[in-house]
Amino acid sequence: xxxxxxxxxxxxxxxxxxxxxxxxxxxxxxxxxxxxxxxxxxxxxxxxxxxxxxxxxxxxxxxxxxxxxxxxxxxxxxxxxxxxxxxxxxxxxxxxxxxxxxxxxxxxxxxxxxxxxxxxxxxxxxxxxxxxxxxxxxxxxxxxxxxxxxxxxxxxxxxxxxxxxxxxxxxxxxxxxxxxxxxxxxxxxxxxxxxxxxxxxxxxxxxxxxxxxxxxxxxxxxxxxxxxxxxxxxxxxxxxxxxxxxxxxxxxxxxxxxxxxxxxxxxxxxxxxxxxxxxxxxxxxxxxxxxxxxxxxxxxxxxxxxxxxxxxxxxxxxxxxxxxxxxxxxxxxxxxxxxxxxxxxxxxxxxxxxxxxxxxxxxxxxxxxxxxxxxxxxxxxxxxxxxxxxxxxxxxxxxx
Numbered sequence: 001x002x003x004x005x006x007x008x009x010x011x012x013x014x015x016x017x018x019x020x021x022x023x024x025x026x027x028x029x030x031x032x033x034x035x036x037x038x039x040x041x042x043x044x045x046x047x048x049x050x051x052x053x054x055x056x057x058x059x060x061x062x063x064x065x066x067x068x069x070x071x072x073x074x075x076x077x078x079x080x081x082x083x084x085x086x087x088x089x090x091x092x093x094x095x096x097x098x099x100x101x102x103x104x105x106x107x108x109x110x111x112x113x114x115x116x117x118x119x120x121x122x123x124x125x126x127x128x129x130x131x132x133x134x135x136x137x138x139x140x141x142x143x144x145x146x147x148x149x150x151x152x153x154x155x156x157x158x159x160x161x162x163x164x165x166x167x168x169x170x171x172x173x174x175x176x177x178x179x180x181x182x183x184x185x186x187x188x189x190x191x192x193x194x195x196x197x198x199x200x201x202x203x204x205x206x207x208x209x210x211x212x213x214x215x216x217x218x219x220x221x222x223x224x225x226x227x228x229x230x231x232x233x234x235x236x237x238x239x240x241x242x243x244x245x246x247x248x249x250x251x252x253x254x255x256x257x258x259x260x261x262x263x264x265x266x267x268x269x270x271x272x273x274x275x276x277x278x279x280x281x282x283x284x285x286x287x288x289x290x291x292x293x294x295x296x297x298x299x300x301x302x303x304x305x306x307x308x309x310x311x312x313x314x315x316x317x318x319x320x321x322x323x324x325x326x327x328x329x330x331x332x333x334x335x336x337x338x339x340x341x342x343x344x345x346x347x348x349x350x351x352x353x354x355x356x357x358x359x360x361x362x363x364x365x366x367x368x369x370x371x372x373x374x375x376x377x378x379x380x381x382x383x384x385x386x387x388x389x390x391x392x393x394x395x396x397x398x399x400x
Contacts, residue, residue, distance in 0.1 A: 007135060007143070009123045009368070010151030011036025012043020016103050017064055018149060019113050029112040033145070035119045035135065041103030044154045044363075046096045050178025052205035055099060056197050056308045057228060058091025062099060064106065075102050085310055090230035093308040119143065123152075125371050150396070154363035160193060161333050170356040171334070171342065181205050184356050187213040191344050191352055193331050194360035195219035196301065200311035202358050203324065207314040215324045216352055218344070222328030225302045226261045227312040231268040236275035245288035248280065249296070261303060270303060282392040290383025376400070 008015045011034055019040075023029060034040060038047050055062060059073035076086075076094055079101070086092045107113045125136040132146040156174045159165060167173050169183035175198060184190070190206070192199050195217055206215065240251055255273055259266040281289065307315075318324035330347040334357060337343065344352045365386060372378045372388075376399040379389040389397040 005031030005145070006147045006149065007033045007035060007133075007145030008149045008151055009035045009135070010043070010149075010153055011038050011040050011118065012047075012151065012153040013041060013045060013103065014043075014151040014153060015149075016041035016107060018151065019116070020064060020106055020110070023110050023113055029116060033117045033119065033143070035121060035123050035137070035143070037120055037122050039100075039104065040107060040113075040116075040118060042100045044156070044176050046100035046103070048096050048176060048178040050181070050201075050205055051095050051097070052208050053096045053178045053201045054086075054093050054204075054308050054310055055096055056093070056305060056311075058088075058093055058230075060091065064103070072099065072102055075105070079105075088309040090228060090309060093228075093310060123368050125368070125375070126377055127375070128377065150368075152366055152368055155366040156364055157359055157361060158364040159334070159359055160361040161331060163333055165334055165336075170340070171336075172356070172358045175202060175358050175360060178205065180358070181209055184211070185213070186211055188355035189213050189353065190215045191331075191342070191354040191357045192217045192360055193219070193357065194362060195221065195224055195326070196360065196362065197225065197305050197307060197311070198362075199358075199360035200224065200307050200315055202360055203318060204311040204314040207318060212323075213355070215318065216327060216354070217324065218327045218329055218331055218346065218352075220328070220330050221298060221302075222326055223302060224312070224315060224326070225305055225307045226267075227309055228306045229262070229264040229267050231264050231271060234268050234271035234275075237272045239273075239276050239280035241283070243284075245284065245291045248284060248288070248292065267306070274304070279392070282390075282394075286382030286384075286389070290381070293384055 008018060015034060015036065019032070059076055060070050062072045063069045065071050073092065076092065076098060080086070080094060080098055083094065086094050119137065121137040121139045121141070123135050124138050126148065127134050129144060132144055133148055135143050135145060135148070137143065159173060165171060169180070172180045178201070186209070190213060192202055192215060199217060203215065203217070237255065240247060243251065252273060256266055256269045261267070261270070315324065319326070327346070329350065331344055332347050333345045335343045342354045342357050344354055344357060369388060370386070373380050373386070379397045379399045381387040381389050391397060
């Protein structure tokens, strides 16, 4: 085993963006290694095969280079042809896989990155070794590094109930790749679990494929994310320095006001908050972070991850025709009868019979993070115990 100087664990967008910026700043790429199962820059977000899965923000906001914010939009205008659905009244929303192609082109243009060692495996454990780290991989091998960047991204979803069930073509636990619609009959009764962007992607692709079966969406909040508007000129706001959870929340409320979140001005104000929110969040103590996550984390996700007009339009159309229902409840389990019908149980005691169930409940727990927390390599967050404790510079804190 020859240790690398820097090992980036993960091969999605975060890993690719980090490498692009290191190279742009003149950093030496000798001794840098990437560990990840997918092509660099694809990850869970952009490594899909379904053309109906689109970016949820317009092209000029997909920024790799802050000093050239229109770089992707200009690339797309030159390199993407025939995508008539991309253009909307509020901007161009390209396919997710198009952004992966863009990142790949940026990497190919930089020989030092295109030739980087890339171990096509997943890291399953990290342990201290002298002044460095040993990294165990899922193929049984081990590598080492003096420094590690964790860029693992969103781990695959699990079913949002205790007793896990086997994946089948009609029980889709991980829908992100987008290949599952080929296995769904056009008249199938479908239950979609969750109401975020993945759920809207699922509904959009079903409508595009002229699905005519009933679709039931089940989510604890019963809400869809708002649709993106054409907001502009969101200036960065300076957050107050010394506040508790209540002050943090008050600053947000005072900034966005009582305007509906579907309004362009609300979204502009909200985006102004996001510029420095990470630093402001890190200044909160762990207990306040936990309180805010428990009470408002779900609402933050809906407000932050707003929907593209195409997917939102499909959901609204199916709601208007009555083909789509939204049920405010939680799925507690799924059983399958001998004739292949899935019985979906809800917390209220209600049940739905479905021919297919699509799990759009969000990311699962990262097995690598779980492992290094369990074995003491990294310390746990004080209140959100399945997350690691971090410094204000986002470095993990060792348990010892």
